[in-house]
Amino acid sequence: MKSQQIRQTFIDFYKSKQHEVVASAPMVMKNDPTLMFVNAGMNPFKEYFLGINESKHNRITDSQKCLRVSGKHNDLEEVGVDTYHHTMFEMLGNWSFGDYFKKEAIAWAWELLTEVYKIDKDCLYVTIFEGDASEKLDRDTEAYDYWKEFIAEDRILNGNKKDNFWEMGDQGPCGPCSEIHVDIRTPEEKAAVDGATLVNEDHPQVVEIWNLVFMQYNRMANGSLVDLPAKHVDTGMGFERLAMVMQDVKSNYDTDVFTPLIREIETITGHSYGKTEQEDIAIRVIADHVRAVSFSIADGQLPSNNGAGYVIRRILRRAIRYGFTYLNKKEPFIYMLVNTLSKQMGDAFPELKSQKNLILNVIKEEEQSFLRALDSGLVLLDSMITSAVSESKNTIDGNKAFELYDTYGFPIDLTALILREKGMELDEAGFDKAMAAQKSRSRAASETTTSDWTELRKDDAQEFIGYDKQEANVHITRYRKVTTKKDGDMYQLVFNMTPFYGESGGQTGDKGYLESTSGDTVYIIDTKKENGQTVHLTKNLPKNLDGSHRVVVDANQRHRTSSNHTATHLLHQALRKVLGDHVEQKGSMVRSASMRFDFSHFAKVTPEQLQEVENFVNARIREQLPLEENRSNTYDAAVEDGAMALFGEKYGRSAYY
Numbered sequence: 190m191k192s193q194q195i196r197q198t199f200i201d202f203y204k205s206k207q208h209e210v211v212a213s214a215p216m217v218m219k220n221d222p223t224l225m226f227v228n229a230g231m232n233p234f235k236e237y238f239l240g241i242n243e244s245k246h247n248r249i250t251d252s253q254k255c256l257r258v259s260g261k262h263n264d265l266e267e268v269g270v271d272t273y274h275h276t277m278f279e280m281l282g283n284w285s286f287g288d289y290f291k292k293e294a295i296a297w298a299w300e301l302l303t304e305v306y307k308i309d310k311d312c313l314y315v316t317i318f319e320g321d322a323s324e325k326l327d328r329d330t331e332a333y334d335y336w337k338e339f340i341a342e343d344r345i346l347n348g349n350k351k352d353n354f355w356e357m358g359d360q361g362p363c364g365p366c367s368e369i370h371v372d373i374r375t376p377e378e379k380a381a382v383d384g385a386t387l388v389n390e391d392h393p394q395v396v397e398i399w400n401l402v403f404m405q406y407n408r409m410a411n412g413s414l415v416d417l418p419a420k421h422v423d424t425g426m427g428f429e430r431l432a433m434v435m436q437d438v439k440s441n442y443d444t445d446v447f448t449p450l451i452r453e454i455e456t457i458t459g460h461s462y463g464k465t466e467q468e469d470i471a472i473r474v475i476a477d478h479v480r481a482v483s484f485s486i487a488d489g490q491l492p493s494n495n496g497a498g499y500v501i502r503r504i505l506r507r508a509i510r511y512g513f514t515y516l517n518k519k520e521p522f523i524y525m526l527v528n529t530l531s532k533q534m535g536d537a538f539p540e541l542k543s544q545k546n547l548i549l550n551v552i553k554e555e556e557q558s559f560l561r562a563l564d565s566g567l568v569l570l571d572s573m574i575t576s577a578v579s580e581s582k583n584t585i586d587g588n589k590a591f592e593l594y595d596t597y598g599f600p601i602d603l604t605a606l607i608l609r610e611k612g613m614e615l616d617e618a619g620f621d622k623a624m625a626a627q628k629s630r631s632r633a634a635s636e637t638t639t640s641d642w643t644e645l646r647k648d649d650a651q652e653f654i655g656y657d658k659q660e661a662n663v664h665i666t667r668y669r670k671v672t673t674k675k676d677g678d679m680y681q682l683v684f685n686m687t688p689f690y691g692e693s694g695g696q697t698g699d700k701g702y703l704e705s706t707s708g709d710t711v712y713i714i715d716t717k718k719e720n721g722q723t724v725h726l727t728k729n730l731p732k733n734l735d736g737s738h739r740v741v742v743d744a745n746q747r748h749r750t751s752s753n754h755t756a757t758h759l760l761h762q763a764l765r766k767v768l769g770d771h772v773e774q775k776g777s778m779v780r781s782a783s784m785r786f787d788f789s790h791f792a793k794v795t796p797e798q799l800q801e802v803e804n805f806v807n808a809r810i811r812e813q814l815p816l817e818e819n820r821s822n823t824y825d826a827a828v829e830d831g832a833m834a835l836f837g838e839k840y841g842r843s844a845y846y
């Protein structure tokens with residue numbers, strides 16, 4: 190089976206089990222401060238697990254683009270070194286929101302693997318959670334009993350909390366899980382060593398392919414577990430690993446997901462895959478990383494100097510650096526792989542086709558500038574070596590090496606390699622110390638502690654009324670404290686309904702105030718959207734949290750901000766008209782006093798074009814177009830009517846449901 194068909198078979202199977210098929214959400218996370226990137230298929234559905242909002246469909250299936258390069262789930266250092274970890278990968282998933290639970294999840298997983306994909310039962314092992322006394326959690330005998338109906342008991346293995354209790358992050362939804370592992374070694378290898386002893390032991394041919402998570406707890410800020418309002422299923426199958434099994438090869442990189450990229454790398458660099466370990470690692474790193482970077486750019490996250498953009502820049506630099514050192518590529522070449530990638534995956538992920546030119550240009554530009562930095566770094570390192578030699582030293586000071594790394598982005602392993610070649614040494618302890626000091630500085634600066642929500646009115650869902658009203662009498666339904674080094678203590682308040690617009694779509698959140706019946710007033714200094722709810726930020730809590738409060742939006746500010754928001758859309762239209770249809774919005778920041786609009790275009794805009802854009806926008810404003818709203822339109826109908834969907838945006842529920 191080709192990988193396309195493997196993906197489709199999964200989706201079709203769950204469709205036949207009454208699951209709604211949805212598209213992958215963008216890989217770059219918005220509206221969740223705990224995550225930069227989607228690191229598991231369940232992230233976009235977090236609000237349903239926590240019971241904040243209700244999904245229209247209680248069964249969903251998809252193939253979600255994931256990136257595991259930061260935070261709790263981080264595979265970056267393994268990538269390329271082994272043959273089965275990736276930065277970006279697809280997670281095939283099926284979800285039940287308060288509907289079916291362990292029995293069906295297990296039975297269907299088994300049916301799909303053994304009857305549809307026809308994977309040999311003798312290759313399979315499963316694990317169940319063995320329990321954990323410190324958490325007061327029992328062994329998952331329920332899952333054991335369901336598995337027993339399908340698989341010999343000596344193939345059902347106990348797993349500990351690390352492997353068999355899945356958590357999204359330090360806080361949030363979690364639960365025991367049951368993993369399915371495959372053993373694809375040769376019969377001789379299997380005869381020599383029992384596969385059961387290799388499960389979860391980092392063997393490249395005895396790997397986990399699917400994780401069935403039985404979500405039933407919420408991990409609180411103080412580390413305790415509380416029951417979720419309902420029980421859910423969250424499964425994730427590694428698409429590339431499944432392809433390895435189905436295509437009967439021994440490495441993810443030997444499947445048709447990767448071979449076209451690897452052939453192309455061989456052609457461009459003149460190095461063959463399968464010759465030396467170092468070159469193979471470099472080729473795998475590049476084949477993996479070009480996917481991660483391309484998908485991120487398509488989803489609107491360009492490489493930059495901070496936050497998620499910096500993570501992307503580092504991934505790309507890791508690829509450039511492997512090419513530079515082990516494949517001897519001193520000129521940009523990774524961008525050339527984008528054509529192959531877009532051809533191969535563009536049907537399943539059309540954003541790769543429509544954004545191809547942008548992806549290609551951004552990568553090329555990054556390659557050029559990093560190769561230049563590497564060149565300057567080499568010169569600097571050379572002068573460090575010369576001065577060390579003139580002082581008859583054969584060690585380069587760790588602080589200096591750190592400066593090279595920190596200021597010029599020069600990779601430390603490259604410094605070490607060059608020093609070794611010149612018979613010099615690196616003061617590794619000094620480097621590690623400087624690195625640790627910097628990490629602790631930046632950790633302290635960004636440290637945030639978030640308390641759990643205090644629920645005042647558990648059953649009230651939130652309603653947004655801000656399109657029509659800028660004042661309302663509301664109840665506070667929940668609140669919590671957030672403490673950061675920068676802002677000190679702040680409070681987040683959620684109301685049963687709100688006229689406040691939470692920051693989204695580039696528009697900053699509303700400000701205003703809340704007044705209690707006693708006259709006590711607190712200022713609302715910002716409004717954000719988080720996991721599907723609107724959260725109001727205040728410096729203090731109202732003295733009396735119960736009862737009704739009058740909340741008032743700063744109408745002037747909102748008016749100026751929404752005018753600027755409209756202006757971004759006019760500007761977008763003008764740019765496409767004047768510069769061409771290739772212009773895509775790449776981001777925007779809409780405030781009350783100003784707006785910024787980022788867009789893709791490959792030349793400098795001339796003063797004449799700029800004038801034309803300005804004239805177009807001004808003419809539209811003067812036309813005083815009548816306001817025509819169609820709020821309850823579905824996403825598809827809106828696109829049909831000519832609305833423009835922007836890549837990288839998740840359009841509320843309508844994009845999914």
Ligand code: ALA
Pocket residue numbers: 228229230231355400401402423424425426
């Ligand atoms: N959420 C589960 C995982 O990522 C399926 O492994």
